[in-house]
Amino acid sequence: MTEREKMLAGYLYDCGDAQLLSQWHKAKDLIRDYNQTDSANIKEKERILRELLGGTGENLWITAPFYVDYGNNIYFGNNCEVNMNCTFLDDNKIVIGNNALIAPNVQIYTAFHPTNAAERFGTARDGGFAFCKTQTAPVTIGDSVWIGGGVIIMPGVTIGNNVVIGAGSVVTRDIPDNAIAFGNPCRVMRENK
Numbered sequence: 001m002t003e004r005e006k007m008l009a010g011y012l013y014d015c016g017d018a019q020l021l022s023q024w025h026k027a028k029d030l031i032r033d034y035n036q037t038d039s040a041n042i043k044e045k046e047r048i049l050r051e052l053l054g055g056t057g058e059n060l061w062i063t064a065p066f067y068v069d070y071g072n073n074i075y076f077g078n079n080c081e082v083n084m085n086c087t088f089l090d091d092n093k094i095v096i097g098n099n100a101l102i103a104p105n106v107q108i109y110t111a112f113h114p115t116n117a118a119e120r121f122g123t124a125r126d127g128g129f130a131f132c133k134t135q136t137a138p139v140t141i142g143d144s145v146w147i148g149g150g151v152i153i154m155p156g157v158t159i160g161n162n163v164v165i166g167a168g169s170v171v172t173r174d175i176p177d178n179a180i181a182f183g184n185p186c187r188v189m190r191e192n193k
Helices: 003-009 018-036 042-052
Strands: 060-062 066-068 074-076 080-082 086-089 094-096 107-109 139-141 179-182 187-191
Touching: 003 018, 018 042, 018 066, 042 060
Parallel strands: 060 080, 066 086, 074 094, 086 107, 094 139
Antiparallel strands: 179 187
16 A cells, blocks of 8 residues: 555555655645736636646636645535635545635645654654654535635534535534534534525
């Protein structure tokens, strides 16, 4: 099993693996180019996103700056908008449905580390950097979802269809369809009709 396969399966994996580092550096270069592209140069921005992301539907709008880990584990449906200063740590899949609205400063995390410090830190090889031991869990966001500003979505969370997540929420568990949810931790407060 490759380190990438371990990463996507949720097993502890080596972040310093050559294949993973190569993709990580490629993504950092592409996202730098995206963030520095003239705002009105839509064709170049679309070209970069097609090379960076795992998949996109029609009518994707991402306002720079935008930050990713690998990029190729992020999948968007149709008619999605991501506002400025969002960070998607896509060490596992981030799948976003159709008609999603993601406000500024949203953070989506798929990576996490052992809580025991002795288990968390790796060993440096050949005098290089000792990457932390890492695991992942995917994040899935349904259709017609609005994620408010400053929301943090934790690894392994699924957000259903027709959901609103209030600004500043920390989403630590699944949110069912047709809900308005907010808070820290985020909880369903009422039905979204």
